[in-house]
Amino acid sequence: xxxxxxxxxxxxxxxxxxxxxxxxxxxxxxxxxxxxxxxxxxxxxxxxxxxxxxxxxxxxxxxxxxxxxxxxxxxxxxxxxxxxxxxxxxxxxxxxxxxxxxxxxxxxxxxxxxxxxxxxxxxxxxxxxxxxxxxxxxxxxxxxxxxxxxxxxxxxxxxxxxxxxxxxxxxxxxxxxxxxxxxxxxxxxxxxxxxxxxxxxxxxxxxxxxxx
Amino acid sequence: xxxxxxxxxxxxxxxxxxxxxxxxxxxxxxxxxxxxxxxxxxxxxxxxxxxxxxxxxxxxxxxxxxxxxxxxxxxxxxxxxxxxxxxxxxxxxxxxxxxxxxxxxxxxxxxxxxxxxxxxxxxxxxxxxxxxxxxxxxxxxxxxxxxxxxxxxxxxxxxxxxxxxxxxxxxxxxxxxxxxxxxxxxxxxxxxxxxxxxxxxxxxxxxxxxxxxxxxxxxxxxxxxxxxxxxxxxxxxxxxxxxxxxxxxxxx
Numbered sequence: 001x002x003x004x005x006x007x008x009x010x011x012x013x014x015x016x017x018x019x020x021x022x023x024x025x026x027x028x029x030x031x032x033x034x035x036x037x038x039x040x041x042x043x044x045x046x047x048x049x050x051x052x053x054x055x056x057x058x059x060x061x062x063x064x065x066x067x068x069x070x071x072x073x074x075x076x077x078x079x080x081x082x083x084x085x086x087x088x089x090x091x092x093x094x095x096x097x098x099x100x101x102x103x104x105x106x107x108x109x110x111x112x113x114x115x116x117x118x119x120x121x122x123x124x125x126x127x128x129x130x131x132x133x134x135x136x137x138x139x140x141x142x143x144x145x146x147x148x149x150x151x152x153x154x155x156x157x158x159x160x161x162x163x164x165x166x167x168x169x170x171x172x173x174x175x176x177x178x179x180x181x182x183x184x185x186x187x188x189x190x191x192x193x194x195x196x197x198x199x200x201x202x203x204x205x206x207x208x209x210x211x212x
Numbered sequence: 213x214x215x216x217x218x219x220x221x222x223x224x225x226x227x228x229x230x231x232x233x234x235x236x237x238x239x240x241x242x243x244x245x246x247x248x249x250x251x252x253x254x255x256x257x258x259x260x261x262x263x264x265x266x267x268x269x270x271x272x273x274x275x276x277x278x279x280x281x282x283x284x285x286x287x288x289x290x291x292x293x294x295x296x297x298x299x300x301x302x303x304x305x306x307x308x309x310x311x312x313x314x315x316x317x318x319x320x321x322x323x324x325x326x327x328x329x330x331x332x333x334x335x336x337x338x339x340x341x342x343x344x345x346x347x348x349x350x351x352x353x354x355x356x357x358x359x360x361x362x363x364x365x366x367x368x369x370x371x372x373x374x375x376x377x378x379x380x381x382x383x384x385x386x387x388x389x390x391x392x393x394x395x396x397x398x399x400x401x402x403x404x405x406x407x408x409x410x411x412x413x414x415x416x417x418x419x420x421x422x423x424x425x426x427x428x429x430x431x432x433x434x435x436x437x438x439x440x441x442x443x444x445x446x447x448x449x450x451x452x453x454x455x456x457x458x459x460x461x462x463x464x
Contacts, residue, residue: 012332013305019283051333115408123214124410124433126335126379130215130257130463150215150463152288154310154335154379173214195288195310197252 003029004208005042007069007084009059010034012050017081020194021046024205036068044208045072047188049083053107053157054095056083066100073102073186079207080188085181086159088188094157103181104162114174127173128154133180133191137168141187141206149199151179151191158190185212215463216427216455217257217434218448219290219412220441222247225264227273244277248285251441254448256287257463260313260382260436263293275307282308292340292382301328305336313382315340316355319362322376329377338412339378341366343399344386351399358386366399367406374407381407382436385415392418392439400430412436420446420454427460 004021006014014032022030031038039045047069049056060066072078073088080088089099092107099107115123130150135142158177161167169180169189180189187207193200223230228242241247248259259281263274271294278291291304292313301312318325318339329337342358343351343366351366370381383403385396395413404411413432417423417440426435440446452462 013308015279015306015308016282016286016310019308020286023286050335117213121431122405122408124408126409127214128335128380128410129217129434132213153214154288156334194286197287201286 003042004044005039006032006046008032008034009063009065011056011059017048017194021204024201025208034063039068044077046079047084048081053083053086053092054097057097077210078186085188085190089159106160107157108160109157123174126156131171133169135169139168139182140210143206145202151196153191213461215461218451219258219260219436220251220256221260221436221438223264224261226270227277245280248281252285252287256448258288260290278307278309298328311336311338313338313340319355325373325376334377334379337378338380338382339373340382342384342386370403370407374409380410382412388416391416394422395426395430397430400432404431420451423451424455424458
């Protein structure tokens with residue numbers, strides 16, 4: 001039961017995610033899998049995603065993984081990363097597609113008119129690089145991570161939850177946007193812990209021992 | 213606030229770091245994994261590998277290098293050099309690269325930028341532009357290390373590759389590369405202002421002040437340098453401390 005499954009639906013390289021988790025989860029089996037049965041037999045589930053959300057939704061369904069993802073999201077420690085966070089919501093502006101609808105809310109593109117820094121310079125999209133993650137609520141996954149620690153982001157869309165109570169972190173980029181959401185056994189982040197050096201490894205380590 | 217990035221660049225040939233890296237206490241200065249780990253410890257925000265392997269027989273070695281580095285260094289990794297096809301891009305990403313940089317192939321066949329970004333997402337596709345000044349306020353795109361002219365205007369080309377789906381531009385001034393006289397700030401600013409995707413300034417860094425200038429005067433989103441870090445003259449941390457003192461947001 002201690003196995004950690006990383007859901008592979010063919011979108012992007014999951015090796016880095018797997019290696020980073022192996023790095024902090026000594027003695028725990030980490031599998032990258034497209035097999036719904038293996039997802040359901042794992043003790044913990046990581047739901048990553050890269051590229052465009054419409055492609056991600058299509059590939060997820062093409063592999064018949066939707067029921068397993070929904071089941072895992074209701075029953076196991078579940079970590080959504082990047083598009084894997086966005087897909088948990090109802091709908092995305094990217095390609096105007098529905099998501100899995102676990103959380104109410106919309107995935108929005110950074111608004112072109114607001115992409116201006118405090119000094120008047122233009123903010124580029126994608127939002128790419130290390131930005132401060134401000135913790136809005138205490139959570140076991142923030143253990144030993146400084147409030148305002150920098151994590152690596154690369155994205156053009158962000159989640160806009162209907163329920164502010166699930167927002168556990170925000171980041172500022174032209175606008176304040178939601179960097180992390182959590183509810184019960186789900187923790188989902190827009191940034192990439194597997195590419196965020198010490199802070200990222202700490203978060204993954206916290207996930208590996210999390211008992212929601 | 214988003215931090216401006218500092219990116220050390222390593223030339224790799226047949227799996228070995230070349231151009232005489234000179235860190236103190238480094239057991240094997242030619243080992244890409246050890247050098248990458250050292251830069252990670254110094255606080256590098258990303259690492260770029262430029263594969264300059266001449267022999268086509270040795271081309272696949274870079275994949276093993278990327279695999280090994282990605283297993284041990286948990287910051288973003290960009291790989292460029294000899295990338296021609298969407299398959300090349302996929303192989304590098306599957307080995308563990310986060311971004312792949314396309315240079316000559318983008319000029320020869322711009323469709324490869326569109327195809328690659330359509331397949332793997334814009335965020336993984338960097339287009340490298342090597343530019344030389346041809347008249348005041350005018351720069352032309354060159355390939356093959358500045359030997360071949362393309363007839364393309366650098367600013368127009370930057371806009372074009374953005375529209376094709378590039379997620380980032382690695383901009384190198386061929387006039388400044390290797391001179392240690394600093395970035396071509398006018399070029400950097402012109403390109404950065406022309407596009408809405410991030411621009412990495414490259415070519416000519418001889419001092420830490422040059423790195424700061426790239427951001428403040430060149431409006432670059434990231435700065436890339438090689439020799440200033442390789443020869444132990446300065447650490448990435450020193451660069452960031454100077455940038456912070458100049459009011460630039462950095463990850464320290």
